Amino acid sequence: MNKKSAFLMVPALAAGALMLSVSPAxxxxxxxxxxxxxxxxxxxxxxxxxISLNGSQATVTEDVTGLAATFGGKPYPHVQHIHIGAKGMCPTTAADTNKDGVISTTEGAPAYGAIGTTLSTSGDTSPAAGTDLAVAGMGPTYHYERTFTMNAKTIAALQAGTAVVVVHGLDPATLSATAQKEKSDLVPSLPLAATSPALCGPVVASQMAEMPGGAPGTGITHTAATGTANGSEAGLIAGGGALLLAAGGALAWRRRLAAKD
Ligand SMILES: [Cu+2]
Structure with a gap:
């Protein structure tokens, strides 16, 4: 339903997207x-x-607060990712399909998708580093800033409005008695709390970057990309032009969805 209406709105935006695409290389x-x-x-x-993109060079700046503080007497490791390939949304409590009171990472996947990029503090930024606690954000409050080469799938998701930042790691004490005994759906050697989502935010195009000196004379205004609370509708609409231009990408995206349970 949402997808359909977003695509219906593409013609109005497509002209703008095409004009942007012919701006200086x-x-x-x-x-x-x-x-x-x-x-x-x-x-x-x-x-x-x-997230600032210069070609495939991405600079990610992040500030978080209020997360679980310690685990086993050490700063709590919060693995964090840009998820891609689904609706570009954060899950609601309805996503807790096994009714244990916790939205696990897997239960949230229909909304935000799989890991596209790991926001690690060093080394690998691919999905393979996704559960490496050693390169996670640490403690309840932290500032993260890193410049790295972002993979094409994640860049495509940013452009399509289907990227979602997820920070993981819950304080086990806040979980139900049942959930406290469960194992992580991602890393069975860890408790469920360690990998379940704690923070979530759909990624939307930032208006600021489109203004300074960009595409003079095109007369294009970007009203669709302003960040609404859930961001999904705006993201889908804003990404419509890009999806149209990258038809191959859109197809792959749908195949991924279809392949998913
Ligand atoms: Cu994640």
Missing amino acids: SAAGDASYQATLGPINGTGASGTVM
């Missing part, structure tokens, strides 16, 4: 995105993320 891959992170699983945490 040096600016072709440059864009900025942002996400406001909100609590999942009742963490009460919050945060912001900025």
Whole structure:
């Protein structure tokens, strides 16, 4: 339903998207995105993320606060990712299909998809590093900033409005007695709390980056990309032009969805 209406709105935006695509090549891959992170699983945490793209070079700046503080007497490791390939949304409590009171990472996947990029503090940024606790964000409050080469799938998701930042790791004490005994759906050697989502925010195009000196004379205004609370509708609409231009990508995206249970 949402997808359909978003595609119906594409013709109005397609002209703008095409005009942007013929702007100077040096600016072709440059864009900025942002996400406001909100609590999942009742963490009460919050945060912001900025992503600045220069070709495939991404600079990610993130500030979070209110997360679980310690685990085993050490700063709590919060693995964090840009998820891609689904609806570009954060899950609601309805996603807790096994009714244990916790939205697990897997239960949230129909909304935000699989890991596209790991926001690790060093080394690998691919999905393979997704559950490496050693390169996770640490403690209840942290500032993260890193520049790295972002993979094409994640860049495509940013452009399509289907990227979602998810920070994981819950305080086990806040879980139901049942959930406290469960194992992680991602890493069975860890408790469920360790990998379940704590913060989530759909990534939307940042208006600021489109203004300075960009595409003079095109007269294009970007009203669709302003970050609404859930971001999904705006993201789908804003990404419509890009999806149309990258038909192959859109097809692959749908195949991924179809392949998913
Ligand atoms: Cu994740």
